[in-house]
Amino acid sequence: MLGVAMRLLRRRALAEEAVHDTFVQVWQNAASFDPARGEGLTWLYAILRNRALNILRGETRTDLVNDFEPMGLEASGEDAEALVVRLSDASALRRCLERLEPVRRKAILLAYVEGLSHGELAGRLGVPLGTMKSWIRRSLAALRECMR
Amino acid sequence: MTPEHERLAAEYVVGLLDDDEQRNAERLAGSDPSFQEAIAQWQARLAELDATATPVAPGDQLWSRIESDLDGIPAPLRDEHPVSFAIPSPRASFAVLWRSLPFWRIVGMAGAFASLLLAVGVGLLATREAREPVLIAVLLTEQNRPAAVVNAFANGSAELIPLDAIPVPPGRALEIWTLWDRARGPVSIGLIDRARTVPLNVSNLPRTGPNQLFEITLEPATGSPTGRPTGPVLMKGTTSTAL
Numbered sequence: 087m088l089g090v091a092m093r094l095l096r097r098r099a100l101a102e103e104a105v106h107d108t109f110v111q112v113w114q115n116a117a118s119f120d121p122a123r124g125e126g127l128t129w130l131y132a133i134l135r136n137r138a139l140n141i142l143r144g145e146t147r148t149d150l151v152n153d154f155e156p157m158g159l160e161a162s163g164e165d166a167e168a169l170v171v172r173l174s175d176a177s178a179l180r181r182c183l184e185r186l187e188p189v190r191r192k193a194i195l196l197a198y199v200e201g202l203s204h205g206e207l208a209g210r211l212g213v214p215l216g217t218m219k220s221w222i223r224r225s226l227a228a229l230r231e232c233m234r
Numbered sequence: 235m236t237p238e239h240e241r242l243a244a245e246y247v248v249g250l251l252d253d254d255e256q257r258n259a260e261r262l263a264g265s266d267p268s269f270q271e272a273i274a275q276w277q278a279r280l281a282e283l284d285a286t287a288t289p290v291a292p293g294d295q296l297w298s299r300i301e302s303d304l305d306g307i308p309a310p311l312r313d314e315h316p317v318s319f320a321i322p323s324p325r326a327s328f329a330v331l332w333r334s335l336p337f338w339r340i341v342g343m344a345g346a347f348a349s350l351l352l353a354v355g356v357g358l359l360a361t362r363e364a365r366e367p368v369l370i371a372v373l374l375t376e377q378n379r380p381a382a383v384v385n386a387f388a389n390g391s392a393e394l395i396p397l398d399a400i401p402v403p404p405g406r407a408l409e410i411w412t413l414w415d416r417a418r419g420p421v422s423i424g425l426i427d428r429a430r431t432v433p434l435n436v437s438n439l440p441r442t443g444p445n446q447l448f449e450i451t452l453e454p455a456t457g458s459p460t461g462r463p464t465g466p467v468l469m470k471g472t473t474s475t476a477l
Contacts, residue, residue: 087353088296089287102296109300112346126346127353128281132247135284139249172286179282198248198283226244227237233279 087134094138094201104138111137142201166192169199182232190225193218235268243272247280288389289357370476371448373469381469382450384434386442396429400450400468407455411463413447414439420449425457446473 087108091101111133170191173180183191189211196202202210208218239262245251246259262269367385375381381400386392394410402408410424412434423434436442449470451463458464 087350087357088290088292089357090284092290093287098290101290102292105292106296106300106303110303112343113304126342127349128277130346130350131281131284132277135249143253169283169286173282177282179279194248195283197250198280199286201249203252204250222245222248222250223241226241226248229279230240230244230276 087131090131091134091138093199094135094142100141101138104134104141107137108134139201143203166195166199169195178233179229182229185232186225186228190221193221194225194229197222235272239266239269240272243269244276247273247276291357292354367476369442369444369446369473371446371471371473373448373450373471375469376467382429384448384471384473386436386473390437390441392423392434392436392442393431394424394434394448395431398429400429402428402452405455406452406465407457408450408468409453409457409463409465410434411449411451412436412439412442413449414443420447420463422457422461425453427455442473444473444475447471448473 087105088101091104092098095101095104108130112130167188170180170183173183183194186194193207193211196207196210204218204222205215207222208215211218213221242251242255242259242262246256246263251259259269263273366388368388369386371384371386372380373382373384375398379398381398382394382396384392384394400408408426408429409422410426410432411420412423413420421439423436423439424432426432447470449463450468451458452465452468453463
């Protein structure tokens with residue numbers, strides 16, 4: 087869990103904050119857990135991601151950029167392909183991601199794993215915002231179609 | 235489910251919505267079962283990506299903080315549909331339990347917590363494993379005294395642990411080098427102002443191998459001006475495989 091939060095938030099203190107909040111929230115909202123729908127772990131990670139994204143989108147965003155630019159925020163993006171390789175060979179997600187154009191695949195992965203917004207993705211990958219939005223929309227639709 | 239709602243559910247799960255859309259999605263999730271279902275499907279589709287994160291072991295502090303905060307919160311399931319205790323037959327009370335939503339929620343929660351503990355445990359183990367160095371180099375001074383150790387780990391990272399205080403004149407620094415390819419020559423992998431444990435900057439190099447040379451030279455405070463060692467070699471050593 088901490089690993090997932092670290093990828094999104096990049097700072098250990100913030101990541102621990104997200105994990106802490108997730109536990110507390112899980113405890114308080116146990117009643118909203120519906121065993122019929124989805125696995126427990128997926129549910130937990132969904133709460134964690136939600137919390138981490140809120141932290142990311144909230145008050146700390148500007149600090150993050152300042153603190154971490156020199157430590158290779160750019161370089162971390164290179165890992166997008168390595169990430170696909172870490173998925174199991176048999177994984178439908180991997181097969182379907184590999185059918186996307188590499189730069190669009192990268193956009194989806196950076197959005198999910200590092201929590202980049204449309205604007206940040208457009209900047210990072212050097213395309214206009216509108217183009218990025220339509221890439222994402224179409225890639226996600228293609229993924230859904232492919233994983234049916 | 236409209237295509238627009240499909241998009242909203244997908245981007246909600248990926249984490250791409252702006253504030254307005256986020257609120258809209260949360261409202262829909264609370265009121266529209268098919269939207270809820272679409273979200274759950276996207277979470278399941280992408281969940282594998284979470285498993286690709288490098289495990290990070292939580293510190294003790296985090297655990298004790300979570301524990302003490304949870305102590306302060308009353309368990310929430312208590313009085314929602316209280317199971318009646320007036321039922322005489324064990325079979326009937328079992329049936330009540332079977333139909334009891336709180337009961338299944340607790341069972342579900344227990345399952346979730348068990349998975350969570352497992353996930354954390356596996357993470358801890360993996361981290362511990364990653365902390366066992368696979369290659370070790372003992373750096374010796376000219377007088378053959380061990381002065382520092384370089385540990386290279388299975389995940390490709392490496393660290394330097396000094397064993398001895400190394401006198402550094404003012405305005406100078408210690409630069410750490412490695413030679414993995416004679417043709418390319420030594421590559422700088424760290425610059426420190428005084429002897430202290432540091433992670434080495436080897437992520438851009440090929441994986442550390444056995445018999446790879448590591449050395450520390452004395453350089454100007456900002457590092458060697460030429461990109462090659464210019465000062466005296468203070469210590470050096472080559473890696474061996476840890477058993």
